[in-house]
Amino acid sequence: MKTKILSSLLILSLGIGFGCDDKLDLPPLGELNSETFYKTVEDFEAASLGPYSTLLNFYFDQNGQGHYNGIEYPSDDTRHGGQGVNNNNDFIWLPNNGDFAWLYSQSYKGIMRANVILNEVPNADMVDQEKARFEAEAKFLRAYFYFLLANNWGNPPLISELTTTLEGAQVGNSQPGEVLNLVETDLIFAKENLPRSWTGTDLGRATAGAAQALLGKVYLYREKYSQAAVELNAVIGSGTYTLLDKFGDNFRESLENNRESLFEIQFTRGDFNTWLPADFGLEGNQNVGHAGTGRAIVFRASCFLGICAPGANGQGYGRMHATKSLQKEFEQGDPRIISTIYRQGDPYFGSSFDSLWSITGATPSKYLMDYISYDQPNAGTNNERVIRLADVFLMAAEAELLGNNNVSKAAEYVNIVRNRADPTGAILAPRSAAISPDAMLKFIMHERRVELAFEGHRYADLVRWHNASIIDIPNDIDFGNPGNQNWNETYLLKPYPQRELDLVQSLSQNPGY
Template structure:
């Protein structure tokens, strides 16, 4: 529920909660902030903006909800874990028997609206702060616009029509509104991203490394337009990202997923994580994937590994021979461990002995669920794939997708190869979707890709998906609090 605490007094939360990244993270307590004394200085504006980022790294986004919805609900993976009732909330998604009380779908809704509430307050209050640099003011507003668009994009893709709130409510009546048509929500997303692109710089460095940039806004705008089926606009925005001249593919696919390369040359935007500051929580400052996806009981992570998010056999079998992304993305039987052991042929929850490897960092500290590895929200490789899908098997589209493919096979990125797709490649749209599947595996895109391309019901038929499962249930606690919220059909 979006309460008055989440919206009308979001400035309190902005001062009390931490920011999002290791570069611009403020973890000092600030217990004297009040509504009367906040939003007076440039520091206040920056702290409030940092708080808009903070929900990205929590359980309502990348630390819990999105890997359940984006991957386990898709054909990429299944629940795994210890079997039986372990991970019951993930099993509901996996089996498309989703209750309106499901914790993951509930947290996605709540986390997005907390972030939206904070963004609304920044956008409303920061312009009135006189004691700050005009450049910082513009940046803070642009960051809030970008993040509000990102949260709404997740909501509208998952639930369809959702309440559109763009100013801090001043009464409960302004919170308890009905769902807004999805087309109108998308219009606001596009508007926010266009304005964010105008407000943000191409890059930020030093203590501000990791903040949203012009490239992040343009890249997300390209993805939004592709989702809406507006291919011409998607292509235009993808070209604008490329024209910035800021981004390059790593020669080695694995370099995208190394702590030392965070916010690197291929990164448009990523969730910032740090280790050593949280224990058993989805809402700390570290990423839980190292522990939750680690090979179950093998002792490679602080708690031994929980073995969730297990790659489907069909997904693993789909890798082309020589695709170097496979060994970066999955554990397979016989793979060597850092401690000298190897991946067994069978593990609890993984009868074929597979596991999700992409987010493995090992025992980075004595803490628990606290991997320092950032999570990429947008990579330059995806911009090429968006462009390829948008323009089809034209010379431009073929070169875009082939850059990604060449890298996947360890070939020079700018040189034509035997691995290239050609104008004669059959079913080019299918080829692009397949390339997205393996390039972006376990980056929480697959379910959304199947949905936007109209393939969800066909591809997931073996998982007993039902037609109404193209939308998630509106959380029951939200409907209990807001009598104007209707439920999606089937739930």
């Protein structure tokens, strides 16, 4: 029943939006509408899943559209598999880029769905505590989408109330800082009103810890380092989260939603996923009720120069390869590399990895070590770990260093992450606190790269460090050619999709496009 209600609700909530597909213009089912639906706790339990469902749309596609092509490709961790040109990876970014447009439109779809809930909660037949919880969930998700938009487009349109007319959707660029101010306000409310944990079918919903960690991340990105340290230290000190004993266990499907994880995107097959992928799975579609990720087929090796990996093209397209610079970034013997990158001789789906399958000699192994294969290549069900405690430790180390000049605390947090990877310290020796702040910052940047590779953080890290004059991307970063030849400061932001510029006359393109 919850699934059927949600399907109807999401169709209703798609009336106005940026870049919505024609196939989503479907008639309402039955007599369900905003006057009869948004009343009870049960109604909002179903409605609140709408923004969560939108998150699935960033990951499902086997061609990598969305998260993989739009977020992973620009970093210096990934190299495209072909010998030709890949616009995203090679920094030939144009307003007609479909991957960027998908990120943009789906983010606004999620915002719209959150705004539906925020619009209806005040008039619901619920006690104030229940209203606050649904408001907090919607605000967390709205903040998540707006943070993505601000990081990638700078000053995107700000729509903080439900839009019900075409005229209301004609919103131009926001003022500098305006979107992130709303993000901060939303997350402060969310951390104060969300529960600490969930159980049963609610597992995976946003928690107070997830909101506080994301708030700390927002402060860090805005160079509000002391404020970031307060929030991130609070998450660490809460006692709710602890590092897993083994680094690689974070990415095993059998260990989803574990004690290190603060927020995950929930992937499952069948109609038992409470985050029902409402935008797809129409009658007759092979993926009815399916909420999968295309990660496996994007990451797994295919063929290079006529030499093919097992399952090539059917189970792996070889789209993403580990750059030489990422391979060199790992210290000799770092145990994390086996759960991050496949290299020559590594166990690989019943065989041994051959470096000749890759243009760089290595492909990503993260999330694939215990991959469960289904009949469709985009049917992977291993959750995306969006925020985990190791990331929080490293963000807190950076915030303590840059906000409080606390080299000792920064070293403590970095060493906690290193010690989990190598408890003996024989391979990854502890970082000394008796070094300069600049040296410690380099250690933090190194640790973030090897700990978080292929988790969607790297290019955003490079951009914020460049903007803060911590690094100079053209001189400090090795994208490989032609990426190094093409990169310039235009690519600190993505181009607004041409379709949005055509539809919204008051929307101005980012400089350089």
